[in-house]
Amino acid sequence: MASQNYWLMKTEPGVFSFENLIDLPSKTTSWEGVRNYQARNFMRDLFKLGDHVFIYHSNTDEPAIIGIAKVVKEAYPDGHALDENSKYFDEKAKTKNGWVMVDVEAIYKFEKPITRERIGKEKKLASMWLLRQGSRLSIQPVTEVEYKTICKLEKLLKL
DNA sequence: GCCAACGTTGGC
């Protein structure tokens, strides 16, 4: 059995928030629109069924981790890349860029969001990818220590 | 809204 991996995925709440996700009947969504090679490679090569993923709100008044989702479908082609009407359309997708997406299902919500400010104050979290200067990567690996540390900061509500 | 950091593009 493969060991469990942990991740963090960013989303802009103005575009698609964690609340939008848990409002869906299935609490499940495909994570389309990732257009960065490094992020794609994480999804394509390393995302495994059952991996846990922090959902992080970026580009908002209070950047924070809101909840946790789990991978319910491993990487498969992102059809939006081939759809001219989609905002995620990519001219080169057909020939060159193999964009993929995964499906995730929301499983926990933090009673209170774990703000970026708070993450910055925790010694054990000091080396998180999220805090690195200029880190724009939308999908980031999280270590087991970081995962457990964050889970202990606030009560987790099962969804 | 500003702007620094970063990834990508394209001329050479």
Next chain:
DNA sequence: GCCAACGTTGGC
């Protein structure tokens, strides 16, 4: 293959 120009991200 270099690197300047450009577009985007995202904290503040």
